[in-house]
Amino acid sequence: MSTFRFTRTAIDGQALRNELLDHHCGGYAAFEGWVRDHNEGHAVTRLEYEAFEPLGMKEGARIVEEAIKRYGVTRALCEHRVGELGLGDVAVWVGVSAAHRDEAFKACRFIIDEVKHRVPIWKKEHYVNGDSGWVNCERCAADAHSHDHDHHGHDHGHGLDHG
């Protein structure tokens, strides 16, 4: 099975975690991105994710491979939801198992950051007032220089708490 997948149904984090179990590993780090009820001052009611899946699966798998090489972790997986999501739904799941925790945390962070910037996935937010819009801020022309989540997290979080 590919190390990067799309799913139309709820993400099962427990099942994904079980794929990472390995007796060589002393630790496991996972990240879940959730659908949040607000973004940039707008009350969000639901989201739609859409992906160009043939390329998305290739690029996603390349990111996971890069993370494994770069941090020397044992296993890593990422699954991204597509379709209609409600508040609290898991939009994306990343898990990494490794000999030691430091590499696991770093690889996990690397994967989610790269997925957000490189994989052809788009998100449409639906707001309380009936409007909707495609979120396309990150690494757009104006933002291309910046990739600093500590500073931009709150302003650029697109409906998920990890923005």
Add this chain to the structure above:
Amino acid sequence: MTASLKGLVLSGGRSTRMKQDKAVLAYAGETQLDRAVKLLQSRIKDVFVSVRADQAQEATRARHPQIVDGEGVEGPIAGIRAAQAADPEAAWLVVACDLPLLDASTLDALLASRDSRRVATAFRSSHDGLPEPLCGIWEPRSRDGLEAFLATGRNCPRKFLINSDTLLLDQPNPRALDNVNTPDEFQATSAQLAPSDARRALRVQYFALLREQAKCSEESLQTDAATARDLYAELTARHGFTLPADMLKVAVNAEFADWSRPLAAGDTVVFIPPVAGG
């Protein structure tokens, strides 16, 4: 010292699979031999056509300065050998006449990267990674090795280059050296090269904002657009896309591609708006 360069268009093939003489097949009203000679002449002053003795009088070949194969060797390597015998001091830029997609930018890449200290400069096939002997520069120093190679009874120019000090380049246009050997391939390539049909049939898939603005998730179209950049401009005019090209990426056949990549008939193109996964 770098040897001066002469051009050689190989036309001595027997065209057995095509069942007619390949050199005189016409694309856009011009025989492919004439096209190849003209292309080489755009870059090199002295260009010759390599022929077998029994082809010398054929009308298309007779229009051009010729070098006739010598005795004792068959196949394209006979043409290369005859050219080297005719001018052993020259380096020979050799191209087969049956490469209808060969373009000036491919020749320019070859000329720009030529290393005259090597035996030859050639492209790596985009199909199998092996040297393409029939679009390459054969330096004068290749001559002795070639004679020795022929003396062992072998005559495959590709094998010769594999076993020689050959500089191999990546093709700037991966289709430029596709050769046309069968009537079906000829028909497909003809359609691609016909002037009224510089138009190509492409499929475009749309996602997210572009899908909403195009009001469809995919369409098949005929276009004159040579590159993805031209195509996006054409489709922006038609669909009123609001995203400027510099905010997008482009994928051709489900892989990221350069905006300047030439589009080919049958390609599937996807324009990728700023992504927002996670």
